[in-house]
Amino acid sequence: MKGLIKTSIIIAVLIGVGIVTSIIITSNLSNRLAAAYEYGFEEGRAQGYEVGFREGSKAGYQEGSKIGHERSQDKDISDEETGFYFTYNPTCDELQAILAESNKTTAVEINNFAEANAIRTAYVRCQIARKAAERTVYVYHVVAFDTVDNGLIII
Incomplete structure (x- = not known):
């Protein structure tokens, strides 16, 4: 009977140690995963924002300048209205x-x-x-x- 009690206590201690170790490993991995996800999200957002902002600025700036120039060309030559002369950067x-x-x-x-x-x-x-x-x-x-x-x- 003594051997059975000792064996049961050893098995219970091993199961308890296994459960505690599993909880620690799982929480550590969850924290690492959350940190990696957050870092990846922020890095991707920053890079995407920068690239999108540059591309959108180029396209909008060029199109706006071209439209302004075309509209200024459509005016009557004798019309002396104050306005702007638009120039653009070509390809x-x-x-x-x-x-x-x-x-x-x-x-x-x-x-x-x-x-x-x-x-x-x-x-x-x-x-x-x-x-x-x-x-x-x-x-x-x-x-x-x-x-x-x-x-x-x-x-």
């Missing part, structure tokens, strides 16, 4: 097509042609002086376009 393909059709050769002509076609552009004129003995000054003309797909293009 690289749009820029290549417009520059190919323009047949302009100087930076000033390219800049003027691009602005006449409602493309946002930057024109920079740099004077670079050489040594005093040469008595020469070089002037560089640069036109830059900020394309929406390939970034800054400098000509």
Whole structure:
């Protein structure tokens, strides 16, 4: 009988230890799973928000600028109404097509042609002086376009 009581007590203790260990492991895994889920949710939301915001801003900004430019072109030339002149940043393909059709050769002509076609552009004129003995000054003309797909293009 003593052996049966000892065996029963040992079995009860082992079952109790197993239950307590199982509870600890389950709660620890649940906490880890909840933390991983929360981290993944926040990280995905932050990345998705950033990408969506950038893409939506580009699309809305470009479409709004194009619509504003088209509406400004529809007005009567003799109409001297105060308004805005909208320019936009083109895609690289749009820029290549417009520059190919323009047949302009100087930076000033390219800049003027691009602005006449409602493309946002930057024109920079740099004077670079050489040594005093040469008595020469070089002037560089640069036109830059900020394309929406390939970034800054400098000509």
